[in-house]
Amino acid sequence: MTDTMETTKSAPKSRLAKFWDSDFAWSFRHSPVAVIASLVVVVLVLAAIFAPLIAPYNPFDPATLNLMNGFTPPGTPNAFTQETFLLGTDDQGRDVFSTILYGLRISLFVGVSAVLLALIIGVILGLIAAYFGGWIETLIMRIADVQLTFPAILVAMLIFGIAKGITPPEYRDEMAIYVLIIAIALSDWVQFARVVRGAALVEKNKEYVQAARLIGRGSFPIMFRHILPNVLSPVLVIATISLALAIIAEATLSFLGVGAPPTQPSLGTLIRIGQGFLFSGEWWILFFPACTLLALALSVNLLGDWLRDALNPKLR
Amino acid sequence: MSLLTIQDLTVEFPTRRQLFTAVDHASLSVEPGEIHGLVGESGAGKSTIGAAVMGLLERPGRIAGGQIKLGGDQISGIDVEAMRGLRGKKISMIFQDPLTSLNPLFTVREQLVETIQAHLGGSEAEANKRARDLIDRVGIPDPDTRLDQYPHQFSGGMRQRVVIALALCTEPDVIIADEPTTALDVSVQAQILDLIKELAQERQVGVILITHDMGVIADTTDRVTVMYAGKVVESGTTAQVMGQPQHEYTKSLIAAVPRPTLKLHRFPQISYGGRETRFAIEDMARHWPKVDNDTSKPVYEIRNLTKKFLQRRGLLPWDRTYFTAVDDVSFDIQAGEVFGVVGESGSGKSTVARMIAGLYPVDGGTISFQGKLVSDLSDRAVQDEYRKNIQMIFQDPYSSLNPRMRVDEIVAEPIRHHKLMSGTDIKRRVDELLDQVGLGHEAGQKYPHEFSGGQRQRISIARALATQPRFLICDEPTSALDVSIQAQILNILKDLQEHLGLTMLFISHDLPVVRQMCDRVAVMKQGQMVEIQETSDLFANPQTDYARELLRLMPKLDDLSTDGLGEREE
Numbered sequence: 001m002t003d004t005m006e007t008t009k010s011a012p013k014s015r016l017a018k019f020w021d022s023d024f025a026w027s028f029r030h031s032p033v034a035v036i037a038s039l040v041v042v043v044l045v046l047a048a049i050f051a052p053l054i055a056p057y058n059p060f061d062p063a064t065l066n067l068m069n070g071f072t073p074p075g076t077p078n079a080f081t082q083e084t085f086l087l088g089t090d091d092q093g094r095d096v097f098s099t100i101l102y103g104l105r106i107s108l109f110v111g112v113s114a115v116l117l118a119l120i121i122g123v124i125l126g127l128i129a130a131y132f133g134g135w136i137e138t139l140i141m142r143i144a145d146v147q148l149t150f151p152a153i154l155v156a157m158l159i160f161g162i163a164k165g166i167t168p169p170e171y172r173d174e175m176a177i178y179v180l181i182i183a184i185a186l187s188d189w190v191q192f193a194r195v196v197r198g199a200a201l202v203e204k205n206k207e208y209v210q211a212a213r214l215i216g217r218g219s220f221p222i223m224f225r226h227i228l229p230n231v232l233s234p235v236l237v238i239a240t241i242s243l244a245l246a247i248i249a250e251a252t253l254s255f256l257g258v259g260a261p262p263t264q265p266s267l268g269t270l271i272r273i274g275q276g277f278l279f280s281g282e283w284w285i286l287f288f289p290a291c292t293l294l295a296l297a298l299s300v301n302l303l304g305d306w307l308r309d310a311l312n313p314k315l316r
Numbered sequence: 317m318s319l320l321t322i323q324d325l326t327v328e329f330p331t332r333r334q335l336f337t338a339v340d341h342a343s344l345s346v347e348p349g350e351i352h353g354l355v356g357e358s359g360a361g362k363s364t365i366g367a368a369v370m371g372l373l374e375r376p377g378r379i380a381g382g383q384i385k386l387g388g389d390q391i392s393g394i395d396v397e398a399m400r401g402l403r404g405k406k407i408s409m410i411f412q413d414p415l416t417s418l419n420p421l422f423t424v425r426e427q428l429v430e431t432i433q434a435h436l437g438g439s440e441a442e443a444n445k446r447a448r449d450l451i452d453r454v455g456i457p458d459p460d461t462r463l464d465q466y467p468h469q470f471s472g473g474m475r476q477r478v479v480i481a482l483a484l485c486t487e488p489d490v491i492i493a494d495e496p497t498t499a500l501d502v503s504v505q506a507q508i509l510d511l512i513k514e515l516a517q518e519r520q521v522g523v524i525l526i527t528h529d530m531g532v533i534a535d536t537t538d539r540v541t542v543m544y545a546g547k548v549v550e551s552g553t554t555a556q557v558m559g560q561p562q563h564e565y566t567k568s569l570i571a572a573v574p575r576p577t578l579k580l581h582r583f584p585q586i587s588y589g590g591r592e593t594r595f596a597i598e599d600m601a602r603h604w605p606k607v608d609n610d611t612s613k614p615v616y617e618i619r620n621l622t623k624k625f626l627q628r629r630g631l632l633p634w635d636r637t638y639f640t641a642v643d644d645v646s647f648d649i650q651a652g653e654v655f656g657v658v659g660e661s662g663s664g665k666s667t668v669a670r671m672i673a674g675l676y677p678v679d680g681g682t683i684s685f686q687g688k689l690v691s692d693l694s695d696r697a698v699q700d701e702y703r704k705n706i707q708m709i710f711q712d713p714y715s716s717l718n719p720r721m722r723v724d725e726i727v728a729e730p731i732r733h734h735k736l737m738s739g740t741d742i743k744r745r746v747d748e749l750l751d752q753v754g755l756g757h758e759a760g761q762k763y764p765h766e767f768s769g770g771q772r773q774r775i776s777i778a779r780a781l782a783t784q785p786r787f788l789i790c791d792e793p794t795s796a797l798d799v800s801i802q803a804q805i806l807n808i809l810k811d812l813q814e815h816l817g818l819t820m821l822f823i824s825h826d827l828p829v830v831r832q833m834c835d836r837v838a839v840m841k842q843g844q845m846v847e848i849q850e851t852s853d854l855f856a857n858p859q860t861d862y863a864r865e866l867l868r869l870m871p872k873l874d875d876l877s878t879d880g881l882g883e884r885e886e
Contacts, residue, residue: 023332208716210716211708214703230719
């Protein structure tokens with residue numbers, strides 16, 4: 001008791017210094033797994049953001065492609081053009097390194113947007129279910145239960161299929177990414193809703209919520225001003241872990257051919273393209289995108305695991 | 317020779333920032349058949365001693381010095397395997413919450429027989445017989461049927477009896493009881509303490525009774541050790557320590573205990589450790605809107621109040637069953653008085669408070685405040701006006717403040733919501749309030765977790781006073797606090813009532829506290845109000861059997877030192 005008083009009374013520290021000194025930052029610094037995983041994530045995210053600056057070629061510009069460069073192995077000069085590519089080229093002569101950077105961009109964009117959308121839907125529905133209870137809760141949670149009985153990929157494919165049916169053919173490629181985001185988000189909101197509902201049910205009965213009701217605050221201010229900030233830490237953990245799942249789901253859908261179109265290849269599309277050449281010797285077309293996907297998903301997952309432990313004092 | 321000797325025990329918890337010494341060179345010893353009380357406020361290290369003896373210190377805690385000896389053999393620092401042989405066999409423990417210390421998936425018989433066989437061996441028939449004898453001995457009626465029931469089929473008191481049987485079943489030398497009755501009602505508490513006392517005598521077991529309750533110490537223990545901040549400050553026979561305390565801390569602790577027999581004007585200020593901060597009541601009174609408490613008409617008229625909770629859901633109305641929490645309760649509260657409601661847990665006293673606060677809708681009856689009907693929650697205009705005039709102070713200061721809001725936001729919320737002020741005025745008012753409750757306006761920049769329980773309760777009070785209400789509901793405002801902090805908070809509440817002319821509804825299970833605080837008291841039992849009387853009349857001359865029983869079970873505390881109690885009213 002007195003110790004916390006003293007530390008807070010001593011010279012005012014900047015927010016950054018305070019954060020650096022917090023238990024949270026400390027546990028991060030002392031977890032090699034978390035540090036390495038976040039380094040990998042940061043490098044991959046930066047690479048994706050600055051892809052146009054880093055990538056030696058623009059794989060989406062047909063003018064720069066030379067079909068003669070097709071199937072160049074990594075690091076060795078092409079037999080016809082004498083050009084060298086760091087990670088080789090694919091069947092159309094696109095630089096694999098550049099396509100990975102651009103693919104990473106799409107994969108990350110789809111993953112992050114899908115998780116954000118799922119988070120917003122899930123958190124709102126979960127809060128409403130927990131706060132109001134009764135038939136509203138029953139309705140929301142039964143819909144969630146029903147949705148859980150379908151595999152996420154199946155739900156995503158269904159939504160993707162419907163969307164493809166109703167969009168005009170000329171917009172299909174442009175719409176594909178957004179449809180993908182919605183499809184993944186709609187198959188993923190359930191876990192947010194469940195976690196938020198569980199945590200909010202506990203918070204709802206705490207006395208500070210009653211104090212707010214006593215003041216006369218309405219339902220929505222109480223839900224969003226009082227309960228929401230107190231249920232965010234499990235949401236953060238779920239969001240990190242589902243980011244990895246969403247990236248993989250996107251890759252799976254793209255691999256199955258229902259995701260990102262070949263004109264805007266994501267990592268999954270690249271893997272689909274590459275798997276056709278795996279047994280004919282052009283292993284690099286598959287191998288490098290797959291490794292990138294693996295590194296990204298694994299790091300995000302490890303980060304999520306660490307976050308869960310760090311935010312849950314009982315596991316420490 | 318003593319059964320258990322603790323010598324110079326030091327327990328440390330190394331944390332990342334500093335080494336925290338939870339127990340600092342503590343010594344005590346327990347004789348056969350003796351109940352040794354270990355008393356102190358939260359954080360004094362009393363439970364840590366219990367855990368150290370059991371070898372159950374949570375990591376990273378460690379015994380940094382001293383010895384624990386059981387019947388001459390050292391047991392501190394022995395390896396895990398050897399300790400496991402002792403734990404449960406030679407030393408047992410009784411925990412605070414009997415619900416969590418029994419396994420809900422096994423019957424009482426299974427749990428007892430397993431423990432007996434694990435430690436004493438022998439055939440199942442012998443173990444069964446032993447289990448039956450024990451259950452009989454701890455006073456559970458009809459042992460043959462009760463043995464095959466699950467823990468949830470027992471009431472709290474009966475469950476604690478099962479835990480005691482479990483602790484006794486291996487014939488231990490020492491039992492450590494860590495707040496064994498804190499979760500129980502007064503009437504049950506008395507029975508359990510009597511049982512522990514009897515059994516300690518009968519089986520010559522040494523008992524360490526860890527508690528924060530001076531009443532329990534005074535009534536039950538033979539010897540007592542007082543702890544403060546990890547150190548033993550005083551130790552001796554109970555009569556001596558309670559009657560003629562030597563150490564300043566013990567004196568201040570005893571002075572802060574509310575007495576059932578004498579009513580004080582104010583509780584004495586606790587000076588030890590310099591934790592008392594001034595509550596600037598005069599400041600507050602100057603800015604408070606003048607009220608003249610019209611005593612001709614009651615503030616509250618409550619008629620036939622009823623509340624039912626759904627016990628079993630059902631699609632069809634006749635499939636549902638209800639539990640009547642509050643049953644046809646009627647009473648008035650006069651302007652400027654403190655109206656107390658006492659009763660055991662489940663008597664419906666909190667439900668009454670919550671209905672008056674408008675947190676629960678009423679299922680029957682009416683509540684009128686200053687002549688206006690306020691029990692209809694759908695009338696927004698009336699409700700809005702009503703909510704400005706009432707506020708509530710909650711029981712648990714750890715859950716009544718939103719942990720993610722800054723203190724100034726918490727205190728400002730009622731003002732903002734009712735649009736009583738704007739912009740800089742709000743900030744000024746919040747600073748004023750925090751200064752007045754003795755926290756200082758710098759407190760506004762911090763978050764609730766940076767404060768102790770007593771300080772949090774002051775923040776709660778600041779929030780409750782923000783709208784300058786006329787009526788304050790206090791639902792067990794001090795039952796989660798240490799006795800010295802309780803005295804401070806009760807003093808503040810008294811000041812509020814006297815200087816600001818606030819009317820209060822004061823809910824408590826603690827009769828001595830009610831005696832100190834209330835002008836009139838209602839006694840509740842199973843949802844009904846069985847008796848309403850002037851406080852002094854109730855204590856002198858209870859009319860109903862139930863009130864008489866409650867008063868009989870109340871710890872008398874006659875032997876406690878009365879030094880420094882100050883001005884008395886009766």
